[in-house]
Amino acid sequence: MASLLQVSGLCKAFGDVRAVNDVSFEVRAGEIYGLLGPNGAGKTTAISMISGLLRPDAGKVTVDGADFWSAPARAQKIMGVVPQEVALYDELSGRENLEFWGRLAGLPAVGVRDRAGEVLEALSLADRARDAVKHYSGGMKRRINIGCALMHRPKLLLLDEPTVGIDPQARANILEFVRKLGAEGTAILYTTHYLEEAETLCGRIGIIDHGQLLAEGTLPELQKRLGGDQLFVLEGDLQQAKPDDWPEFHERFRIIQKLDRQLVVSAHNSRHPSECLRDLLELPVRVENVTLKRPSLNDVFLQLTGRELRE
Amino acid sequence: MLWTLLIKDLNRARHNPWPYLINLALPLCITALIGLVFGPSTRGGGLGTIKFAVVDDDDSVLSSLLRGAMNQGEFKKHLEARFLERESALKQINDNKISALLIIPKGFTRDYLAGDQSVALELIKNPAQSVYPAILEELLQVAVAGLNAVARNLHADLPEWKEIIEKEGRPDMKRMADLLTRVGNRFEQAEHYLFPPLLGYETTTQKKAKEEGPALNIFAFLLPGMAAMFLLFLADHAIRDLYREVKARTLDRFRTLHDRLLPFVISKVMLAMAVVVLGSLVMFGGGVLIFGIHWERPLGMAAVILAYGLFAAGGMASIAALARNERRANAVNSVLVMCLSFVGGSFFPARQLPPVFRDHLSPLMPNYWFIESLRALQSGSGEMTWVWAALKLLVLGLALILAASWIFQRALAKGLRA
Numbered sequence: 001m002a003s004l005l006q007v008s009g010l011c012k013a014f015g016d017v018r019a020v021n022d023v024s025f026e027v028r029a030g031e032i033y034g035l036l037g038p039n040g041a042g043k044t045t046a047i048s049m050i051s052g053l054l055r056p057d058a059g060k061v062t063v064d065g066a067d068f069w070s071a072p073a074r075a076q077k078i079m080g081v082v083p084q085e086v087a088l089y090d091e092l093s094g095r096e097n098l099e100f101w102g103r104l105a106g107l108p109a110v111g112v113r114d115r116a117g118e119v120l121e122a123l124s125l126a127d128r129a130r131d132a133v134k135h136y137s138g139g140m141k142r143r144i145n146i147g148c149a150l151m152h153r154p155k156l157l158l159l160d161e162p163t164v165g166i167d168p169q170a171r172a173n174i175l176e177f178v179r180k181l182g183a184e185g186t187a188i189l190y191t192t193h194y195l196e197e198a199e200t201l202c203g204r205i206g207i208i209d210h211g212q213l214l215a216e217g218t219l220p221e222l223q224k225r226l227g228g229d230q231l232f233v234l235e236g237d238l239q240q241a242k243p244d245d246w247p248e249f250h251e252r253f254r255i256i257q258k259l260d261r262q263l264v265v266s267a268h269n270s271r272h273p274s275e276c277l278r279d280l281l282e283l284p285v286r287v288e289n290v291t292l293k294r295p296s297l298n299d300v301f302l303q304l305t306g307r308e309l310r311e
Numbered sequence: 312m313l314w315t316l317l318i319k320d321l322n323r324a325r326h327n328p329w330p331y332l333i334n335l336a337l338p339l340c341i342t343a344l345i346g347l348v349f350g351p352s353t354r355g356g357g358l359g360t361i362k363f364a365v366v367d368d369d370d371s372v373l374s375s376l377l378r379g380a381m382n383q384g385e386f387k388k389h390l391e392a393r394f395l396e397r398e399s400a401l402k403q404i405n406d407n408k409i410s411a412l413l414i415i416p417k418g419f420t421r422d423y424l425a426g427d428q429s430v431a432l433e434l435i436k437n438p439a440q441s442v443y444p445a446i447l448e449e450l451l452q453v454a455v456a457g458l459n460a461v462a463r464n465l466h467a468d469l470p471e472w473k474e475i476i477e478k479e480g481r482p483d484m485k486r487m488a489d490l491l492t493r494v495g496n497r498f499e500q501a502e503h504y505l506f507p508p509l510l511g512y513e514t515t516t517q518k519k520a521k522e523e524g525p526a527l528n529i530f531a532f533l534l535p536g537m538a539a540m541f542l543l544f545l546a547d548h549a550i551r552d553l554y555r556e557v558k559a560r561t562l563d564r565f566r567t568l569h570d571r572l573l574p575f576v577i578s579k580v581m582l583a584m585a586v587v588v589l590g591s592l593v594m595f596g597g598g599v600l601i602f603g604i605h606w607e608r609p610l611g612m613a614a615v616i617l618a619y620g621l622f623a624a625g626g627m628a629s630i631a632a633l634a635r636n637e638r639r640a641n642a643v644n645s646v647l648v649m650c651l652s653f654v655g656g657s658f659f660p661a662r663q664l665p666p667v668f669r670d671h672l673s674p675l676m677p678n679y680w681f682i683e684s685l686r687a688l689q690s691g692s693g694e695m696t697w698v699w700a701a702l703k704l705l706v707l708g709l710a711l712i713l714a715a716s717w718i719f720q721r722a723l724a725k726g727l728r729a
Binding site for chain 2: 051052053072073076079081083085086087088089090091092096100101103104105132148
């Protein structure tokens with residue numbers, strides 16, 4: 001698949017704060033690439049630089065093979081940007097908003113009306129097309145917000161946390177819509193701080209924190225970083241436990257998280273779970289319960305940053 | 312693209328017209344208020360006829376003279392006296408057909424000429440009216456003051472006058488002539504006190520105005536001043552929409568589609584101009600419909616209004632751009648518009664301001680050029696005044712628009728936030 005967006009070595013600092021630091025990734029046609037990170041990780045700054053709202057201090061953004069800043073107008077024609085905030089005119093109707101942004105994106109006057117009708121149908125908003133946006137629910141506003149970026153049929157769509165602050169059903173509708181767009185061949189860069197969204201929607205995921213891209217890959221690839229597809233969760237009084245003193249522990253296991261009453265570890269070398277379980281039960285500590293679970297993105301994030309994404 | 316942006320903004324204004332409507336309605340309301348308080352009437356520019364009734368219970372020679380005077384000369388032009396019985400006069404007040412009722416009480420002449428007791432005229436005002444009864448009251452006070460002055464100065468002669476008047480048959484013309492000569496001599500001696508050299512004025516109506524339509528009325532004089540101020544407020548509101556777009560992130564969205572900001576800024580200037588032109592249509596058109604103003608030179612007016620629109624848009628945009636956020640822009644522009652309006656002559660005619668303003672500051676103000684050129688057009692004086700004013704406004708407006716665009720672009724590039 002052709003690469004529609006290539007970002008390499010992107011940097012941006014605001015005073016002493018390095019908001020984005022040497023971030024590189026690419027998004028291919030038909031792919032949904034998730035940029036996952038907590039609030040303040042640098043996702044919006046990265047997307048602002050990719051969409052031309054901010055000039056990077058260093059690095060390069062290539063859209064469909066051409067440098068963005070060499071020919072911004074060409075890149076903007078290919079690109080559709082959905083900002084994190086609902087950037088609509090409240091006084092205008094949904095249709096008027098779509099038609100206005102469609103005209104600005106270069107659609108001819110004759111075609112823009114038909115295209116707005118198509119987008120309204122696709123977003124299941126045709127029956128509310130004439131209502132002023134200020135009378136829409138949060139979910140409906142979000143959908144029109146996405147629709148405005150789709151009017152000119154962009155090959156590359158940048159979605160900056162498009163489901164923030166809406167109810168689960170509206171979120172599910174939007175995710176389904178985005179999935180469909182990806183299936184139709186649109187390259188999508190999707191930023192989010194919701195683990196479930198990244199897990200269920202994105203083909204590849206980049207984990208970003210403090211402006212740095214810590215890891216990227218498909219979900220299985222990221223899970224593999226933890227040493228396999230299983231994690232062991234030990235529960236008990238672990239306050240005084242000192243894993244460094246346990247013989248051969250670090251050769252067999254990797255600590256993902258250690259709390260006073262919980263220890264999460266993954267096994268090295270793809271050993272059989274029963275073998276790992278036996279080793280864990282022999283540890284010089286009183287274990288009350290051991291459970292086995294599939295590693296999540298949160299565990300990956302935990303392993304990469306030492307804290308949970310939800311914190 | 313400019314057209315698309317402008318239509319979008321006009322659509323938004325159509326869906327939420329209140330801020331604009333308030334700025335449009337205010338100048339008309341204020342003009343109406345000032346005109347009604349200080350002006351003569353709502354239409355035509357002349358004082359309407361004040362209708363009032365006179366009930367003459369005295370029915371004497373003096374009261375007959377008073378009645379006769381009311382139907383003569385200037386008096387008759389402005390006052391319509393109806394001589395009625397008390398009941399029918401009161402009925403006309405109840406029916407709101409007259410503004411007041413003047414009662415000359417029985418024995419008024421006799422008591423006045425006797426000079427030994429105070430006499431009184433009675434005025435019953437129509438409570439349903441406010442201005443006309445007040446005028447009549449003022450006039451009556453003047454008449455009473457005159458009668459008192461006569462009584463004081465001719466006190467010694469009054470019994471003799473009484474005798475002549477009350478005598479049966481033809482009055483004694485010889486005695487009356489002697490009395491008149493004496494009165495004349497007294498007036499001659501007191502001439503310097505009675506007729507001191509006072510400033511006078513005379514009113515003339517230009518022949519041309521009579522031929523072409525109604526004369527300049529007070530509303531036509533006041534409205535340009537009010538319009539100059541509120542058109543600036545309208546332009547300010549339209550221009551500050553740029554900050555609302557920054558706040559709503561729609562400007563950011565625009566920037567993801569187009570890397571140049573100039574069209575966006577220009578579109579706001581066009582919006583401000585369109586609003587100013589529409590506002591002028593409503594204000595000056597409203598002047599025709601509400602106050603019966605006959606605008607003498609509509610084409611010249613249109614040119615001055617367009618040029619003023621350009622200046623208003625550019626001026627407000629420049630200040631807004633320098634302010635760097637909407638709240639500050641709002642505060643700065645409001646203060647600036649008020650100051651400009653004061654110095655430029657929106658509140659008071661500039662020629663009535665203190666000399667330092669009138670001679671040095673006011674003539675430098677663009678709103679002064681606007682107001683004075685419209686007034687000159689209306690009065691038919693100063694043929695070139697409006698052309699020169701329109702040119703100055705045009706050049707200044709263009710310069711300010713370019714400056715505003717440049718400042719805005721720099722500010723947005725540096726991360727301007729609403």
